[in-house]
Amino acid sequence: NAGVTQTPKFQVLKTGQSMTLQCAQDMNHNSMYWYRQDPGMGLRLIYYSASEGTTDKGEVPNGYNVSRLNKREFSLRLESAAPSQTSVYFCASSELRSESNTGELFFGEGSRLTVL
Amino acid sequence: GENVEQHPSTLSVQEGDSAVIKCTYSDSASNYFPWYKQELGKGPQLIIDIRSNVGEKKDQRIAVTLNKTAKHFSLHITETQPEDSAVYFCAARDSNYQLIWGAGTKLIIKP
Numbered sequence: 001n002a003g004v005t006q007t008p009k010f011q012v013l014k015t016g017q018s019m020t021l022q023c024a025q026d027m028n029h030n031s032m033y034w035y036r037q038d039p040g041m042g043l044r045l046i047y048y049s050a051s052e053g054t055t056d057k058g059e060v061p062n063g064y065n066v067s068r069l070n071k072r073e074f075s076l077r078l079e080s081a082a083p084s085q086t087s088v089y090f091c092a093s094s095e096l097r098s099e100s101n102t103g104e105l106f107f108g109e110g111s112r113l114t115v116l
Numbered sequence: 117g118e119n120v121e122q123h124p125s126t127l128s129v130q131e132g133d134s135a136v137i138k139c140t141y142s143d144s145a146s147n148y149f150p151w152y153k154q155e156l157g158k159g160p161q162l163i164i165d166i167r168s169n170v171g172e173k174k175d176q177r178i179a180v181t182l183n184k185t186a187k188h189f190s191l192h193i194t195e196t197q198p199e200d201s202a203v204y205f206c207a208a209r210d211s212n213y214q215l216i217w218g219a220g221t222k223l224i225i226k227p
Contacts, residue, residue, distance in 0.1 A: 004159070040125070042205060042217035043160070058214065090159050102148060103213065107159025 002026055006091050006108035013081045013115045021076040021111050023091030031094045032074035033058075033105065034066060036087040043090065049074055081115045088112050118143040118210040122218025130226050135196055137221045139206035140188040148209040149189045151180060153202045154220075160205055164191070193223075201225045 004025045013019055025032065033048040045058030047066040055066050063085060065077045074093075078085055089112075092105040119142040129135045141149075147168040152160035166173045166180045166189065173180050177196075182189040193200055203222050207215040 040219050042120075042122075042219045043215075044217070045214060048214070092159070102150070102165060103209075104150070104162050104165075105152075105160070105215070107161070109157065109159055 004091055004093055004106055004108035006089075006111050008111060009109070010112050011114070013078075013113065015082060015115060017081050018077065018079050019081065019113075020078075021089055021091070021113075022073070023075065023108060024073045025091075025093040025106070026072065027093060027106060028071070029093035029095055029106070030071070031103070032068065033092040033094075034064075034074070034076045035090045035092065036060065037090060037110070038087050046076065046089075078113075081113075083115045086113060086115045118146055118208055118216040120206060120208050120216050120218045122206050122221055124221060125219065126222045126224070128224040128226060129196055131196055131198065133196055135191075135193045135200070135223055137191045137204055137206070137223070138188060139190070139208075139218050140186075141208040141216075142187065143208070143210060144184075144187060145211055146208040149180070149182060150207050150209075150215070151178075151191050152205045152207070154205065155202045163204075196223075196225050198225050198227065 007022045030051045034046040035043040044060045049055045049068040052071045067075045088110045091108045094103045122139045150165035153163045154160040179192045203220045206218040
């Protein structure tokens with residue numbers, strides 16, 4: 001049981017290049033998320049998908065786009081990478097959030113992106 | 117919106133001693149407070165959580181306490197072991213059901 005799988009694990013880009021981070025989960029979860037993690041700043045939500053067919057902006061969406069391809073897969077695209085997007089990116093999934101459901105997040109192992 | 121502050125940023129304790137990490141939040145409407153542990157090279161993993169209608173929750177060597185009036189909550193780890201070395205994050209769930217995260221605490225267990 002793989003849980004949440006992210007690819008690639010490492011990537012170096014030049015300013016202006018584009019790339020897509022892939023994420024897949026095998027837990028049949030409805031909700032999926034993309035976070036970025038920067039030193040001293042915790043985790044910041046970029047985009048999320050509460051259920052298949054929907055996507056919403058999080059705290060720091062600028063410069064990113066997402067696609068919920070199906071229930072299992074949620075991709076994050078950088079159209080024109082900037083040095084400020086150097087970060088570690090985490091994909092996560094959870095059951096559908098509700099008042100009665102804690103919505104525990106299950107994370108992938110992260111993708112380290114460097115933009116030169 | 118919600119804001120979560122976490123202290124200290126680094127905590128070094130002797131193996132076998134206790135460790136306490138503290139977080140404060142700003143939105144009194146927040147009602148769910150999880151703690152996640154992140155080991156090196158891994159994603160964060162939930163270790164314990166607490167809802168706003170409970171003051172304390174324990175799970176073996178870890179416990180979380182919540183003071184709604186003061187709007188702060190703490191993680192307590194007793195009898196620390198080498199495998200407790202990690203980065204710990206607190207979070208608070210806002211009115212949109214999104215988690216707002218603290219900046220993290222690096223816990224170092226000295227042998």
